[in-house]
Amino acid sequence: MPEGNAGKPPNPRSGVPSSLRADAARSGRPSLGGGAPAQDRELRAQGRQTVQKLLDAGLAEFDERGFQAVRVDDVVRRAKISHGTFYLYFSNKEDLFKALLSDALVDMAALTDEFPVVTRNEAGQAALRRWVNAFCDTYAAHASVIRILSQAEIVGEEVWGDGLQVMFKLSEAITQGMTAAADAAGHETPAGHAELTALALLMMIERINYLLTVEVRLPRGEMVDRLTAIIFAAFHYS
Amino acid sequence: MPEGNAGKPPNPRSGVPSSLRADAARSGRPSLGGGAPAQDRELRAQGRQTVQKLLDAGLAEFDERGFQAVRVDDVVRRAKISHGTFYLYFSNKEDLFKALLSDALVDMAALTDEFPVVTRNEAGQAALRRWVNAFCDTYAAHASVIRILSQAEIVGEEVWGDGLQVMFKLSEAITQGMTAAADAAGHETPAGHAELTALALLMMIERINYLLTVEVRLPRGEMVDRLTAIIFAAFHYS
Amino acid sequence: MPEGNAGKPPNPRSGVPSSLRADAARSGRPSLGGGAPAQDRELRAQGRQTVQKLLDAGLAEFDERGFQAVRVDDVVRRAKISHGTFYLYFSNKEDLFKALLSDALVDMAALTDEFPVVTRNEAGQAALRRWVNAFCDTYAAHASVIRILSQAEIVGEEVWGDGLQVMFKLSEAITQGMTAAADAAGHETPAGHAELTALALLMMIERINYLLTVEVRLPRGEMVDRLTAIIFAAFHYS
Amino acid sequence: MPEGNAGKPPNPRSGVPSSLRADAARSGRPSLGGGAPAQDRELRAQGRQTVQKLLDAGLAEFDERGFQAVRVDDVVRRAKISHGTFYLYFSNKEDLFKALLSDALVDMAALTDEFPVVTRNEAGQAALRRWVNAFCDTYAAHASVIRILSQAEIVGEEVWGDGLQVMFKLSEAITQGMTAAADAAGHETPAGHAELTALALLMMIERINYLLTVEVRLPRGEMVDRLTAIIFAAFHYS
DNA sequence: CATGAATGAGAATTCATTCAT
DNA sequence: AATGAATGAATTCTCATTCAT
Numbered sequence: 001m002p003e004g005n006a007g008k009p010p011n012p013r014s015g016v017p018s019s020l021r022a023d024a025a026r027s028g029r030p031s032l033g034g035g036a037p038a039q040d041r042e043l044r045a046q047g048r049q050t051v052q053k054l055l056d057a058g059l060a061e062f063d064e065r066g067f068q069a070v071r072v073d074d075v076v077r078r079a080k081i082s083h084g085t086f087y088l089y090f091s092n093k094e095d096l097f098k099a100l101l102s103d104a105l106v107d108m109a110a111l112t113d114e115f116p117v118v119t120r121n122e123a124g125q126a127a128l129r130r131w132v133n134a135f136c137d138t139y140a141a142h143a144s145v146i147r148i149l150s151q152a153e154i155v156g157e158e159v160w161g162d163g164l165q166v167m168f169k170l171s172e173a174i175t176q177g178m179t180a181a182a183d184a185a186g187h188e189t190p191a192g193h194a195e196l197t198a199l200a201l202l203m204m205i206e207r208i209n210y211l212l213t214v215e216v217r218l219p220r221g222e223m224v225d226r227l228t229a230i231i232f233a234a235f236h237y238s
Numbered sequence: 239m240p241e242g243n244a245g246k247p248p249n250p251r252s253g254v255p256s257s258l259r260a261d262a263a264r265s266g267r268p269s270l271g272g273g274a275p276a277q278d279r280e281l282r283a284q285g286r287q288t289v290q291k292l293l294d295a296g297l298a299e300f301d302e303r304g305f306q307a308v309r310v311d312d313v314v315r316r317a318k319i320s321h322g323t324f325y326l327y328f329s330n331k332e333d334l335f336k337a338l339l340s341d342a343l344v345d346m347a348a349l350t351d352e353f354p355v356v357t358r359n360e361a362g363q364a365a366l367r368r369w370v371n372a373f374c375d376t377y378a379a380h381a382s383v384i385r386i387l388s389q390a391e392i393v394g395e396e397v398w399g400d401g402l403q404v405m406f407k408l409s410e411a412i413t414q415g416m417t418a419a420a421d422a423a424g425h426e427t428p429a430g431h432a433e434l435t436a437l438a439l440l441m442m443i444e445r446i447n448y449l450l451t452v453e454v455r456l457p458r459g460e461m462v463d464r465l466t467a468i469i470f471a472a473f474h475y476s
Numbered sequence: 477m478p479e480g481n482a483g484k485p486p487n488p489r490s491g492v493p494s495s496l497r498a499d500a501a502r503s504g505r506p507s508l509g510g511g512a513p514a515q516d517r518e519l520r521a522q523g524r525q526t527v528q529k530l531l532d533a534g535l536a537e538f539d540e541r542g543f544q545a546v547r548v549d550d551v552v553r554r555a556k557i558s559h560g561t562f563y564l565y566f567s568n569k570e571d572l573f574k575a576l577l578s579d580a581l582v583d584m585a586a587l588t589d590e591f592p593v594v595t596r597n598e599a600g601q602a603a604l605r606r607w608v609n610a611f612c613d614t615y616a617a618h619a620s621v622i623r624i625l626s627q628a629e630i631v632g633e634e635v636w637g638d639g640l641q642v643m644f645k646l647s648e649a650i651t652q653g654m655t656a657a658a659d660a661a662g663h664e665t666p667a668g669h670a671e672l673t674a675l676a677l678l679m680m681i682e683r684i685n686y687l688l689t690v691e692v693r694l695p696r697g698e699m700v701d702r703l704t705a706i707i708f709a710a711f712h713y714s
Numbered sequence: 715m716p717e718g719n720a721g722k723p724p725n726p727r728s729g730v731p732s733s734l735r736a737d738a739a740r741s742g743r744p745s746l747g748g749g750a751p752a753q754d755r756e757l758r759a760q761g762r763q764t765v766q767k768l769l770d771a772g773l774a775e776f777d778e779r780g781f782q783a784v785r786v787d788d789v790v791r792r793a794k795i796s797h798g799t800f801y802l803y804f805s806n807k808e809d810l811f812k813a814l815l816s817d818a819l820v821d822m823a824a825l826t827d828e829f830p831v832v833t834r835n836e837a838g839q840a841a842l843r844r845w846v847n848a849f850c851d852t853y854a855a856h857a858s859v860i861r862i863l864s865q866a867e868i869v870g871e872e873v874w875g876d877g878l879q880v881m882f883k884l885s886e887a888i889t890q891g892m893t894a895a896a897d898a899a900g901h902e903t904p905a906g907h908a909e910l911t912a913l914a915l916l917m918m919i920e921r922i923n924y925l926l927t928v929e930v931r932l933p934r935g936e937m938v939d940r941l942t943a944i945i946f947a948a949f950h951y952s
Numbered sequence: 953c954a955t956g957a958a959t960g961a962g963a964a965t966t967c968a969t970t971c972a973t
Numbered sequence: 974a975a976t977g978a979a980t981g982a983a984t985t986c987t988c989a990t991t992c993a994t
Contacts, residue, residue, distance in 0.1 A: 044977060046973095066391040068306065071963065082980045087965065151389040152452075153304035164454070196456070196464045203449070204442035211441070214390070216402070218434070226434045229476035230468070237475035238467035284953070309988065320955040325990070522974070542867035544782065547967065558976040563969070627865040628928070629780040640930070672932070672940045679925070680918035687917070690866070692878070694910070702910045705952035706944070713951035714943035758956060760994095785984065796959050801986065 037091050051089050053079040058096045063144035067097065067154045098159055101149060104142035109166050111135055115177040120236050124181065129228040131177075136209055136224060143213040150210065167202065174198040178235040194235070201231050289327050291317040296334045301382035305335065305392045332394055339387060339397060342380035343404050349373055350407050353415040358474050362419065367466040369415075374447055374462060381451040388448065405440065412436040416473040432473070439469050527565050529555040534572045539620035543573065543630045570632055577625060577635065580618035581642050587611055588645050591653040596712050600657065605704040607653075612685055612700060619689040626686065643678065650674040654711040670711070677707050751805050765803050767793040772810045777858035781811065781868045812873055815863060818856035823880050825849055829891040834950050838895065843942040845891075850923055850938060857927040864924065881916065888912040892949040908949070915945050 043051065057079035061070045072093055076086050090096040114134060116127035139146060152160045175198040205227055212218055295317035299308045310331055314324050328334045352372060354365040377384060390398045413436040443465055450456055519527065533555035537546045548569055552562050566572045590610060592603040615622060628636045651674040681703055688694055757765065771793035775784045786807055790800050804810040828848060830841040853860060866874045889912040919941055926932055 042977080044973095046978065050978080068391060072965090073963075083964095084966080084981060085979055088978075092964075148391070151391055153306055153386070153389055153392065192460070193464065196461055197468060199449075199456075200442050200446050200461070200464055200468060203445035204438050207441035207445050208438050211437075218437075219430075222430065223434055223438070226431065226438055230435060230438060230472040233471040233474075233476040234468040236471075238471040282953090288953085310990085311988070321990090322956075322992080323954055326953075330989070520974090526974080544867055548969085549967075559969090560971085560977075561975055564974075568968070624867075627867055629782060629862070629865055630867065668936065669940065672937055673944060675925075675932075676918050676922050676937070676940055676944060679921035680914050683917035683921050684914050687913075694913075698906070699910055699914070702907065702914055706911060706914060706948040709947040709950075709952040710944040712947075714947040756956080758994095760957065764957080786986085787984075797985095798960060798987080799958055802957075806985080 037087065037089060037095075047089075050079075050081060050085065053081060054086060054089060054096065055100060059100055059144060062097065062100070062148060067093075067148045067151070094156060094159070097145070097148065097155065101145050101159060101162070104145045104149075105162055105166050107138050107142060108146070109169060111138060112169050112173040115170075115173040117180040118178050118232070118235070119181045125228060125232050128232060129224065132205065132224050132228050132231070135205060136212070136220065139206075139209040140213060143209075147210065147213060150206070171195065171199045171202050174202060174231075178231070182235075197234055197238075201234055204230070285327075288317075288319060288323060291319060292324065292327060292334065293338060297338055297382060300335065300338070300386060305331075305386045305389070332397065335383070335386065335393065336397055339383050339400070342383045342387075343400055345376050345380060346384070347404050347407060349376060350411040353408075353411040355418040356416050356470070356473070357419045363466060363470050366470060367462065370443065370462050370466050370469070373443060374450070374458065377444075377447040378451060381447075385448065385451060388444070409433065409437045409440050412440060412469075416469070420473075435472055435476075439472060442468070523565075526555075526557055526561060529557060530562065530565060530572065531576060535576055535620060538573065538576070538624060543569075543624045543627070570635065573621070573624065573631065574635055577621050577638070580621045580625075581638060583614050583618060584622070585642050585645060587614060588649040591646075591649040593656040594654050594708070594711070595657045601704060601708050604708060605700065608681065608700050608704050608707070611681060612688070612696065615682075615685040616689060623686065623689060626682070647671065647675045647678050650678060650707075654707070658711075673710055673714075677710060680706070751801065751803060751809075761803075764793075764795055764799060767795060768800060768803060768810065769814060773814055773858060776811065776814070776862060781807075781862045781865070808870060808873070811859070811862065811869065815859050815873060815876070818859045818863075819876055819880050821852050821856060822860070823883060825852060826883050826887040829884075829887040831894045832892050832946070832949070833895045839942060839946050842946060843938065846919065846938050846942050846945070849919060850926070850934065853920075853923040854927060857923075861924065861927060864920070885909065885913045885916050888916060888945075892945070896949075911948055911952075915948060918944070 054075065057075045058070075061074050061078060065074070070093065072086055073083065075093075075096065076083050079086075086096075090099070111131070111134060115131055116124075118124040118128045149155060149159065149163045172195070175195050178198065179194050208218070208223060208227060212220055212223065292313060295313045296308075299312050299316060303312070308331065310324055311321065313331075313334065314321050324334075328337070349369070349372060353369055354362075356362040356366045387393060387397065387401045410433070413433050416436065417432050446456070446461060446465060450458055450461065530551060533551045534546075537550050537554060541550070546569065548562055549559065551569075551572065552559050566575070587607070587610060591607055592600075594600040594604045625631060625635065625639045648671070651671045654674065655670050684694070684699060684703060688696055688699065768789060771789045772784075775788050775792060779788075784807065786800055787797065789807075789810065790797050793800075800810075804813070825845070825848060829845055830838075832838040832842045863869060863873065863877045886909070889909050892912065893908050922932070922937060922941060926934055926937065
């Protein structure tokens with residue numbers, strides 16, 4: 001999930017929707033086809049295949065060298081198509097990235113619905129653990145793009161905004177899942193507090209996953225345990 | 239503190255020193271004056287002043303536009319010195335950044351020594367809270383550079399490494415401070431576990447501070463409370 | 477009518493046919509259907525319709541954006557036919573333009589025959605006025621192409637030459653019509669003089685019409701009166 | 715003087731200031747230094763020399779090939795300076811052109827003040843003839859740029875506007891000079907009429923000069939005579 | 953010390969045109 | 974007859990860095 005936005009951000013955002021502010025919901029672009037240029041043409045089999053080649057090549061390149069270092073030329077060379085063809089389907093490198101990203105974001109957003117109601121017992125903790133694990137899986141599956149997304153300076157305002165969206169959604173889901181049982185049981189749950197807690201914990205999960213996909217090798221299994229324990233404790237013993 | 243390193247890192251690092259692996263200790267260059275080119279010359283009043291102008295201008299530019307977007311030309315124009323003069327003191331943009339960064343890292347590293355022994359009581363939590371607050375202050379004071387540092391793809395390998403160093407040191411300090419009391423009291427503390435927990439929590443603190451300095455406006459006071467509570471709970475109730 | 481040929485012209489022309497030199501007469505290609513590629517094929521209904529769509533689209537585009545700015549792609553998109561099809565009927569943008577232009581030139585050339593014998597009286601002036609008006613009508617009807625034609629640098633040598641042809645023809649017609657009556661009456665008419673005068677006046681008419689079709693809004697009715705008066709005076713009182 | 719503006723003009727202008735509308739007077743940029751980029755730097759001897767080399771090279775190239783065909787690369791090669799240096803002084807080809815143009819426009823505008831009061835006699839006609847001749851000289855001196863200017867489609871809106879300015883000024887000067895004597899003598903001079911007449915005649919002069927500088931070789935001396943006679947007749951016998 | 957000048961290797965993008973289906 | 978796909982040469986512009994004064 002995206003964070004970071006180095007360089008003073010042009011348009012400051014504020015607030016905490018449902019205190020943490022979830023911006024206006026954007027249309028969930030379904031990542032299929034290509035970017036802008038390709039949107040208004042009908043793609044035939046061959047065309048679709050070329051787009052795919054570009055997406056694949058792009059993903060590979062981004063994964064290997066990051067966003068900045070990749071030149072359109074690299075992607076094109078890897079995909080073995082001509083320079084001009086690239087611009088037939090994507091208006092530029094960022095456009096290609098966006099296409100790649102939207103897949104990732106869709107999957108990440110899907111985690112929202114999967115967040116369980118976490119009860120104050122072993123079963124709850126087990127369910128939570130499963131979710132954390134799922135998060136790690138999803139993150140890993142899209143690591144290269146999410147990694148780039150989290151370097152806000154690199155991607156444009158708009159893309160970064162898409163990421164924030166998902167972040168807030170997840171944050172809300174966590175809040176819900178972690179407090180639902182308590183609420184039912186009549187426990188008091190300081191409203192805003194829970195949401196801030198959820199946000200903090202989400203950031204933790206994300207960054208740890210970040211580290212998991214880059215150089216620092218951490219024992220993933222244990223890490224998941226730790227994360228689960230921390231989340232559990234944070235909501236139930238503070 | 240740095241995280242992120244988008245684009246598969248050239249030379250993967252692994253391991254966890256004292257499980258978390260703190261890399262080989264690098265020479266702690268003492269942030270004074272300029273970078274490489276300036277190192278072997280003695281600076282007179284005028285020279286020092288020029289360097290200062292460049293550092294100021296650089297900081298301002300980095301703050302406003304991030305690392306990438308800043309061109310040597312921007313810095314030079316803002317500092318009102320000539321293009322050629324820049325290279326008299328710094329070998330390039332990254333060099334300037336490094337000079338700026340080292341100050342920040344020194345201050346961040348200093349937090350290490352300030353981490354208190356956190357006892358399982360109100361007093362402990364209060365002490366912890368004070369430290370978290372200090373962390374936020376320090377982070378805020380160097381926000382622009384740290385923000386950039388945390389976008390690994392942007393800065394070079396070397397710089398990023400400096401950041402990792404500090405991260406591991408802090409992580410260890412937290413582990414110590416949070417488990418010292420318990421250890422003394424004879425509590426069992428699963429070795430590696432505590433360190434992973436500390437790392438996770440550190441990541442959380444960092445990212446939240448990140449968010450605090452960028453567009454998303456969060457209530458800092460409450461956030462500090464939440465962070466404190468989470469850390470406390472994580473170590474004492476899990 | 478074309479003038480202008482910015483950029484020193486490759487092959488300089490000189491002389492004044494019958495003092496004003498009318499170049500070698502070019503084959504008067506009869507503006508029908510398409511350009512080069514289409515010339516050797518018989519077009520069926522569908523084909524003719526496609527050509528027409530292209531001509532229409534081309535005219536509209538040229539009118540809106542001039543020659544340069546129009547890309548084959550624009551025409552093709554407007555005509556809602558495919559890129560490849562364009563080259564089935566025209567060899568390139570200039571070819572399309574030529575097809576469009578020849579219609580215009582035919583009409584302009586037709587003005588030649590309509591130029592009246594202008595007598596030194598009210599009737600003569602009225603007849604002249606009518607012709608000037610007709611010129612304006614014809615010009616307006618083909619404004620977009622003629623406007624382009626008059627920017628020699630833009631169109632190729634060949635096209636521009638076609639325009640010069642018509643210019644010289646018109647110039648001669650004016651000379652004839654304006655001096656016929658005088659000659660008959662035994663007035664002396666300095667040979668070359670009249671032709672140069674006619675050319676100058678033609679240029680005047682053309683440029684004013686140019687202005688009439690572009691941004692500068694002039695009162696056409698009065699303008700026609702002025703032009704008529706100037707021509708009349710030029711031939712009869714100088 | 716500029717005419718033409720093929721391709722529907724973005725922002726239609728209308729009206730006839732003092733009926734012919736002379737737009738807001740623009741600041742008379744004194745053509746010295748370079749274009750935009752050079753404006754905010756102090757140029758030393760070497761710099762000024764380089765700018766001059768670029769201006770010379772640009773003029774020569776424009777003259778030989780027109781505006782469109784010239785690539786920045788051509789200019790740079792001719793001036794024997796590096797590609798990057800060009801952009802140190804001009805932001806692009808058009809910028810270079812503008813620098814070149816302003817000289818021309820200043821000179822053309824100067825003709826305004828030189829237009830004599832043309833009396834209805836030999837002396838008046840002689841004075842007029844001298845002015846027409848001066849016009850031709852000035853035009854010839856700047857032929858290459860003016861030629862380009864008159865192809866509105868090529869140059870930007872702004873540049874073209876500068877040309878219109880001068881056109882209107884000249885038009886007014888002619889009106890003044892041609893009607894001053896008559897007015898003094900108590901002759902009636904239909905207000906608007908005179909201005910339209912002047913505009914028409916100006917267009918004539920310009921286009922003929924255009925032809926004089928391009929391929930069609932006309933006898934300049936005689937042409938000047940004809941133009942003078944026409945103008946004289948137009949104002950005095952119509 | 954400091955400066956203005958010059959450099960030139962890139963990188964992005966466009967668009968006319970050809971081709972296979 | 975028509976189409977979508979692919980091409981790649983051409984051109985513009987940027988910017989880090991070096992140099993002579």
